[in-house]
Amino acid sequence: MPVLTRLIPSPLVVDVRPGALDDLASVLADQRISQSGKLAVAISDGSGARLRRRLEPSLPGAAWFEVGGGTIDDAVRLADGMKSGRYDAVVGLGGGKVIDCAKFAAARVGLPMVAVATNLSHDGICSPVSILDNDAGRGSYGVPTPIALVVDLAVIREAPIRFVRSGIGDAVSNVSAVADWELAHRVNGEKVDGLAAALARQAGEAVLRHPGGCGDDGFLTVLTEGLVLSGIAMTIAGHTRPSSGACHEISHALDLLYPGRAASHGEQVGIGAAFATYLRGDREGSLLMAGTLRRHGLPVVAGEIGFGDEEFVRAVEFAPQTRPGRYTILEHLGLSPARAREAYAEYVAAVSG
Numbered sequence: 001m002p003v004l005t006r007l008i009p010s011p012l013v014v015d016v017r018p019g020a021l022d023d024l025a026s027v028l029a030d031q032r033i034s035q036s037g038k039l040a041v042a043i044s045d046g047s048g049a050r051l052r053r054r055l056e057p058s059l060p061g062a063a064w065f066e067v068g069g070g071t072i073d074d075a076v077r078l079a080d081g082m083k084s085g086r087y088d089a090v091v092g093l094g095g096g097k098v099i100d101c102a103k104f105a106a107a108r109v110g111l112p113m114v115a116v117a118t119n120l121s122h123d124g125i126c127s128p129v130s131i132l133d134n135d136a137g138r139g140s141y142g143v144p145t146p147i148a149l150v151v152d153l154a155v156i157r158e159a160p161i162r163f164v165r166s167g168i169g170d171a172v173s174n175v176s177a178v179a180d181w182e183l184a185h186r187v188n189g190e191k192v193d194g195l196a197a198a199l200a201r202q203a204g205e206a207v208l209r210h211p212g213g214c215g216d217d218g219f220l221t222v223l224t225e226g227l228v229l230s231g232i233a234m235t236i237a238g239h240t241r242p243s244s245g246a247c248h249e250i251s252h253a254l255d256l257l258y259p260g261r262a263a264s265h266g267e268q269v270g271i272g273a274a275f276a277t278y279l280r281g282d283r284e285g286s287l288l289m290a291g292t293l294r295r296h297g298l299p300v301v302a303g304e305i306g307f308g309d310e311e312f313v314r315a316v317e318f319a320p321q322t323r324p325g326r327y328t329i330l331e332h333l334g335l336s337p338a339r340a341r342e343a344y345a346e347y348v349a350a351v352s353g
């Protein structure tokens with residue numbers, strides 16, 4: 001009897017707990033990751049120094065590279081610095097910018113990448129996408145999924161709480177993104193990958209309904225695992241659809257229309273998700289989302305991140321242009337400016353009531 005299955009590229013190691021950093025050397029010594037101990041470690045040029053001092057004694061074969069920023073030039077410079085050494089793997093040790101640069105550089109020099117995330121600001125910690133600034137604004141580059149992911153919850157708790165909040169918004173937005181994907185299936189026959197949708201939705205629902213707070217290890221574990229599963233869902237789907245719908249289009253529109261004024265990714269996509277859920281007619285779901293966001297100290301209306309109602313409505317109108325070809329509730333409704341204004345006012349009244 002034939003056994004049909006599929007292989008899913010996924011990390012060899014996922015280590016999420018307080019104190020995980022103390023065992024990083026033994027994770028990296030795994031023969032499948034590094035035979036010789038020769039590692040290229042990317043760190044930020046600021047806060048990375050302290051981590052380097054802590055880890056240097058246990059990683060004697062490592063070469064350390066400082067990453068200046070989150071642009072494609074920074075990532076190419078990092079790759080150029082690494083290409084003359086014979087390394088087994090690239091380690092990205094830091095926040096989003098360092099990990100995105102390390103992912104891109106590792107792909108460019110053909111090495112596996114180990115992500116050691118020091119904050120939880122978005123679902124890129126274990127995704128096959130590297131987000132880098134380029135001359136045209138911001139680009140998403142396809143890269144292999146990290147071969148290992150290490151998150152030390154003690155380190156996460158030292159990072160500013162806004163990073164944890166941002167991760168919450170990004171995880172919760174999955175629920176709206178998957179609903180948009182299913183809408184596209186119903187209306188246009190777009191293929192939904194059931195496994196990718198399941199992973200992304202469960203990740204979002206778990207964070208949405210978890211009773212804990214930003215300071216609990218139990219909640220932080222569920223949040224980190226949610227962000228990891230989101231990344232794997234994107235790997236399975238082969239695109240960002242499981243974690244990116246109207247919520248992300250609205251956030252991209254805010255970034256593009258009002259450069260320099262952006263709030264965190266998670267704050268913007270969280271508002272986008274609660275509003276998109278409202279637009280899909282799921283008032284109860286929208287209120288649940290808004291309630292969770294508010295409980296964790298996240299904004300639920302545009303005014304709370306410094307955008308006027310008109311500015312937000314303008315972003316909602318512009319949003320479909322940020323992802324041509326992606327069908328979400330925004331493309332489905334094709335809201336006129338007057339109707340978008342009205343819908344947003346209704347949403348604000350609902351979540352404020």
Ligand SMILES: [Zn+2]
Nearest residue numbers: 122123170269
């Ligand atoms: Zn996101």
